[in-house]
Amino acid sequence: MTTEVLRTENLSRSFGGVQAVAGVSLTLHAGAVTALVGPNGAGKTTTFNLITGNLRADSGTAAIRGKPIMGLKPWQVARLGVARSFQDLRLFTHMTVRENVLAATETASWFWQPGGSTARRAREARADAALEATGLSALARARAIDLAYAERKFLSMARILAAEADIWLLDEPASGLDLASRTRFGQLLKDAQARGVAICLIEHNLDVVVELSNRIAFLDQGKVLAEGDPDAILKDPALAAIYFGDRPQEAA
Incomplete structure (x- = not known):
């Protein structure tokens, strides 16, 4: 058994009269990939x-590791070791590629960071290693807005x-990628999994889901079915009928 690192129990959220998430219980383990699968509007991103x-x-x-996180702000959850991607990416478009990555290593918003020059060099080394791993080293000085989609x-x-x-x-990390890019992305996930990272991905490409995930949670109408x-x-x-929109029509 791998180590449990994140657990939700009966998470629920409504927007007006719409139940977007209805009692979702989910467990993530170190070194395992869990895929959230379901039709659009199933409650995956809301989860x-x-x-x-x-x-x-x-x-x-x-x-997270037994520590309750309900009520924490996003930056507080991030400090507990959670990293998140979004469908719309949310890059700093007019910063360089390297500046974007360095921003993810900062521990505070102040110009002065704890640890002095030694810590700064360590952050820079982490950024450069991440650029190398993702094949972006040659684009380090390019602006994010000038990059191709992949x-x-x-x-x-x-x-x-x-x-x-x-x-x-x-959240949909492989959407819009060509085959070569999907292969490179898959290797990133496999390498992270080997290091013990717990990964949860929302993905509509079922080939990617089958190739990379150890476990699937199928959501529909806010519930884990x-x-x-x-x-x-x-x-x-x-x-499959639910996923592809072929569910039986309710009687009038």
């Missing part, structure tokens, strides 16, 4: 937002690598 403090839960609990995706991953977090929440082995979940005809 991430509840874990990271970007949204407040109406009810339920979440803990390069922006890898810049988002470089920031996560440089942060040295041991819990990754990735099934959880388990990727092959078993994806071959379930009832879940």
